[in-house]
Structure formats: structure tokens, C-alpha cells
Amino acid sequence: MRIFSGNANRPLAQSICQSLDMRLGEMTCSRFADGEVKVQVHEDVRGADVFIIQPTHTNDFLMELLVIADAMRRASVGRITAVIPYFGYARQDRKHDGRVPITAKLVANLLATAGIDRVLAVDLHATQIQGFFDIPLDHLSAFPVQLEYLKSCNFENPVLLSPDTGSIKLADKVAKVLGADLAIIDKRRTSDTETEVANVIGTVEGREVIIVDDMISTAGTLSKAIQTAYDRGAKSVMSMATHAILCGTAYERLSSTNLDELVITDTIPLKRRFADLPIRVLSLAGLLGDAIHRIHTNQSVSSLIK
Ligand code: R5P
Secondary structure, three states: OEEEEOOOOHHHHHHHHHHOOOOOOOEEEEEOOOOOEEEEEOOOOOOOEEEEEOOOOOHHHHHHHHHHHHHHHHOOOOEEEEEEOOOOOOOOOOOOOOOOOOHHHHHHHHHHHOOOOEEEEEOOOOHHHHHHOOOOEEEEOOHHHHHHHHHHOOOOOEEEEEOOHHHHHHHHHHHHHHOOEEEEEEEEEOOOOOEEEEEEEOOOOOOEEEEEEEEEOOOHHHHHHHHHHHHOOOOEEEEEEEEEOOOOOHHHHHHOOOOOEEEEEOOOOOOHHHHHOOEEEEOOHHHHHHHHHHHHOOOOOHHHOO
């Protein structure tokens, strides 16, 4: 078994290797003068069971993954598993309007065409994206790691707040395990980067509010949800998401919001700029390392999926 990484999240790849007591494979992944991706594998991988760790939160990182897979295939590896802790292009998962693409399916096709045999993903934006792949896909959840942290917080009177209807299932799952109530924000998206709160279903007044979402992109959804919770009398607000893309105006929005604690995972590396904000990063390296080991040894990964 060999583990390689592109440039998207080398710290996570290193931590996964550490958890498995092995070293990261030797490979150069750089750029030609015109920006094209340049890859060379520096060790013999013929017949190897290869895992490539690479979240795809930018176009460049997606392209790196495709080019690395091609290099591996042409180096006669035995099997390629793409470990994609954050699967980008997932939010365009259906034709919600005329003449729009379904990019989640397009990317699934691209990965298979590049020679990838199987995928290990974490908290896909929509679970049905699994069906877009004609190759095996193991879908992990950050939930066991997040739950361990939530339990250590010893909340007295928590309420789970879903920042939009899309996160109700997730919020409900957490609420049930914590024995907490559920509240829902009726969010209306006015553009790609702007949202507004139309209504709140449930009570947050005097409660410890926990906001859960799968991802934070421009932080428009989250900052509005935090503000709404405080406007309605919340005692404290903890925010939790698996994927911290944190692009565009995310820093400005989060730094001008009353942010008590934001709990994210390391599927995407946290940009240095965010270091002065109260952000806690939970590592999924152990979970991913365990799943990689099980895939390599043909053991079930179902027990990791909670
Ligand atoms: C929406 O369906 C997602 O779960 C997130 O709420 C959304 O993508 C977050 O985007 P932003 O941070 O830009 O509001």
C-alpha cells in the first residue's frame, strides 16, 4: 500500500500517514511555466494499492488529482483509490433551472476516466451523489469525531439550529443523539453569496445554540444564523461544519459576527488568515487512516459510518 498527496492538503496526508505508521510516497506535483500541472512519481509503484489524498476545493486541486491518477495508471499501479475529504462541485447536483450543468456527475465521470478505481469521501453535500459514481465509493461522516467533541462540552440546555432546510436531517441527527431540541431557519438565497432569514421555527431563547451545516463557503449562511440566534435571545452559540472552504468575504463576515466558537475539521486546510478567530479544528486523520487500512485489507468500513 502507498499513500500519495497532491498540494491540496499535505498536512492531512502527513497525519494520515502518521496514524498508519507509514511514510508519504515520493512524488513531485508542480507546475509548468504556463500553469499546467506537472507530476512525476519518484518511486516504483508497479502493482501497488495506491491512495491519493486530495480534497478538490479548487479547480487546480481537481486537475492535480486527475493528472496524478493518470501518472499512477501509466506507472502500472494495481489499484487507485482517490481519498477526497472534500468533494467540490457537489452543490450543482441537479438541474434546478433550464440549461445548467450537473457538475457533481461530470466530476464523477472525470475521476473514473482518469483511471481512479474507487473513492473515499467525507460528508458529501448530498448523499445521493454516491449514485453518480459507477465505481465503488465509501462515504464517511465526520459525525463520530464531532460527536465526541460535542459530548465533552457538557451542554445544559442545548438546541440544534439548522441554518437552512438542507441541513435539517443533520441537525436532527445530532439533536437526537444529544437529547436536544431542534430549531430551523427558513433561509432564502438571494444570490450565490447572499442569503436572508425569512423565519425561525422553534425556540432558541435562553438556550445553548449549536448550529450545524456540512460546509461554510462565504459564511453568509452561518453569520446570518449566528445573528438570528442572538437576536432571538440565545445564551451562547457554537457553530459546527465539516468543510471550511472559507472563501470570498468569509473572514470579514466571521470577524464581524459574534463568534463564540466555530468547530470545523481538517478536510480543507485552514487559511492562516483565520488564525485569530475562535476556530477549533478536529482532525479526521485517524478516521481516514482507519478507513484506508480497512479498504486495503478488504475489511468492512461500515462500522466507521455512523
Ligand atoms: C447549502 O446548501 C450548504 O449546506 C451551506 O449552507 C452553504 O453552501 C454555505 O454557503 P455560504 O457559506 O456561502 O453561505
